[in-house]
Amino acid sequence: MPLNFNIEKFTGTHITRRPQSLFLPDMETHAEKLHTEIKDKNVLVIGGAGTIGSSFIRTLVRYHPGKLIVVDINENGLTELVRDCRSRPELQMPDNFKTYPVNFSDKAFRKIFEHEGPFDIVANFAAHKHVRSEKDIFSIEAMVENNVTRAKDLLELLTQYPPRHFFCVSTDKAANPVNVMGASKKLMEEVILAYSGKMKITTARFANVAFSNGSLLAGFIERLLKQQPLACPSDVKRFFVSPEESGQICLCACILGQSGEIFFPKLEPSSMVNFADIVPPFLNEMGFEMEACSSEDAAKQATADIQNGRYPVYFFPSSTNGEKLYEEFYTEEEELDTRSFQSFGTVKNAKRRSIEDLDKIVHTLRLVFEDARAEKKDIVSALNAMIPGFEHIETGVNLDQKM
Known part of the structure; x- marks a missing residue:
């Protein structure tokens, strides 16, 4: 892979087609x-x-916080975060900067929280974000536990030491969800908004982050490093933001938003990009011509052509569970403010439930998970009852079955 490949520059030129950050004004x-x-x-x-959390940090430190404590279960990711931030000439990290490889539901986290706090700003990016993480009842339980239950436990802890600003990242898939991941994020929104009277709380729904960890585009880089074929849906279009922009919208929502608001980027439908259209310029940037293949097997067999400057790619129509062919940042029922900011809109009246109602929801979900006979369809039925309008798209195919 060329050493001069710049993700932000490539994203601005070929994906977002923006010469500068959308949120800079x-x-x-x-x-x-x-x-x-x-x-x-x-x-x-x-x-x-993660990609968004680390981008948030790189944006945050430009405003010179006094203390920065970072926790994540990804020990290697924290190592790279430190190396990256300390290697950037434009960044000056706080003298009191510590990272801890712990889960925010662990006892060790509470000890860190009590020892290092109180905190003026708390931002939570710990979440299951992939639709592939809903393949069966077991993976769904882990997703709901992380996205909903632990988020609620964190808020209970924060009520004892309320920060001036609390932010928890959401997703565009929480608007009219068609997959369990989106439904879990919609419940997460309702959880945090239930506490918005106790402390200032904001969130943000936004687009795909180009080249984010675990994303299809980041996978392209991994495939090239291993000289393996690329696989890409032929019919999926998405809004995109750059990694830098993802941190900026989260920081602005965190600091500039009013309690209970959901931020979203002002993006026109014409700015949506088909994943398949990103492949040719990406390969050209890497010094290859694209070789379209008719199947996964054909693409694997064609890897011999890589030495001749032709890179095999298998394009396929999307057929996996919960795959939405378009994106939404808000619903028809939500009240929008599109005037307060140039590049952001905000949802003002997002649905709130009482904390008591949410306790009942969490209890109901746990009963389903504790039933040894429960299957994926049972948790989908439970979520259907909890989230009006939730219509899960079930095809019987998950992403772990694809290249």
Whole structure:
């Protein structure tokens, strides 16, 4: 892979087609408030080793927080976060900067929280984000536990030491969800908004982050490094933001939003990009011509052509569970504010439940998971009853069955 491949530059040129960050005007307009609310403050970032969490951190430290504590279960990811941040000439990390490879539901986390706190800003990026993580009842239990139950437990802890700003990342798939991941994120939104009267809480729904960890585009890089064929859906279009933009929208939502608001990017439908259209310029950037193949087997057999400058790619129509062929950032029932910011919109009246109602929902979900005879369809039925309009798309095929 060429050493001069720049993800942000490639993303701006071939995917988002934006010469600068979409959110830069709002960040410049509100620079004084961002500095005031962040400078010398104590910050806790949960799930900070992932693409969005680390981008949030790189944006945050430009405003000079006094203390930064980062926790994530990915020990290797935390190592790379430190190396990356300390290697960037434009970044100055706080003197009090620590990373801990722990789960935010562990007893060790509570000890860290109590020892290092109180915190002025808490941001949570720990989540199951892949639709592939709903293949059966077991994977769904882990997803719901992480996205819903642990988020609620965290909020209970925070009520004892309320931060000035609490942010928890959501997803566009929470608007009119068609998969369990999106449904779990919709419940997560309702969980955090239930506590928005006890502390300032905001969230954000936004687009695919180009080349984020575990994404299809990041997988392209891995395949090239291993000289393996690429596989790409031929019919899926998505909105995209760059890694830098993902951190910026989260920071702005965290600091500039009012409690209970959901931020989303102002993106026109014409800016959606077909995954298949990204493949030719990506391969050209790497010095290859694309060789379209008719099947996974044909693509595997064609790897011999890589030495001749032709790279095998298998394009396939999407057929997996919960795959939405379009994206939404809000629903028809939600009240929108599109005037307060140039590049963001906000949902003002997102559905809230009482904490007591959410306790009942969590209890109901746990009863399903504790039933040894329960299957995926049982948890889908339970979620259907909890989330009006949830219509799961079941095809019998999951992403782990594809190349």
